[in-house]
Amino acid sequence: MRAYLRDDGLYDVEAHLIDRKPFPFQRPSSPDPIPAGQALHDLWIRMTVDKDYVVQEIAAASDVTPWSLCKQAEDTLSVLVGERIARGWSAKVKERLRGAASCTHLMEMLIPMGTTALQGIRGLNPERVRTIGADGTPTKIDSCFAYGRQREVVKLLWPEHHRPPEGS
Numbered sequence: 001m002r003a004y005l006r007d008d009g010l011y012d013v014e015a016h017l018i019d020r021k022p023f024p025f026q027r028p029s030s031p032d033p034i035p036a037g038q039a040l041h042d043l044w045i046r047m048t049v050d051k052d053y054v055v056q057e058i059a060a061a062s063d064v065t066p067w068s069l070c071k072q073a074e075d076t077l078s079v080l081v082g083e084r085i086a087r088g089w090s091a092k093v094k095e096r097l098r099g100a101a102s103c104t105h106l107m108e109m110l111i112p113m114g115t116t117a118l119q120g121i122r123g124l125n126p127e128r129v130r131t132i133g134a135d136g137t138p139t140k141i142d143s144c145f146a147y148g149r150q151r152e153v154v155k156l157l158w159p160e161h162h163r164p165p166e167g168s
Contacts, residue, residue, distance in 0.1 A: 001113060003120020010048050010056060011124075013117045015109045017043045027066050039064045045077070045109050049117050051125075053085040060106055073103035077110065089114040137161060 001015045019041035024033040042064035048057040060074035079096045090111045097107040133139050140147045155162040
């Protein structure tokens with residue numbers, strides 16, 4: 001996955017997934033097995049977002065799929081156009097695309113693409129990173145394992161916000 005700044009000020013986040021088996025794989029869609037190392041899935045997604053992390057466009061390509069019908073799922077991703085990548089992105093993707101609503105592999109690719117968008121855009125615009133929340137707490141606190149309020153990283157960076165683990 002990669003994030004790119006475009007000439008028009010938008011950002012593209014691209015993902016590529018290749019599913020290969022290290023053994024011959026028998027598909028129900030064909031009497032001949034796929035040889036070891038040949039792709040069962042070869043999928044691409046390009047998601048275009050603006051500076052506020054709002055999805056402007058999503059394009060997918062299913063170059064290799066086990067069923068020709070699978071290619072029709074490419075267009076199902078458009079239900080996320082207009083949505084903002086923020087807290088809750090993973091749940092929103094699953095809610096809109098779970099099960100028969102879309103291709104499971106395309107849906108699952110979109111989840112870490114949100115993280116790639118956030119990291120990529122913030123990396124290109126470090127001045128836009130909001131470091132202190134409205135309540136005066138650093139926004140990084142409790143955002144991941146390392147920044148957990150009870151962890152050593154918080155104790156080092158923001159000792160006034162550190163809380164010792166229970167039972168300590």
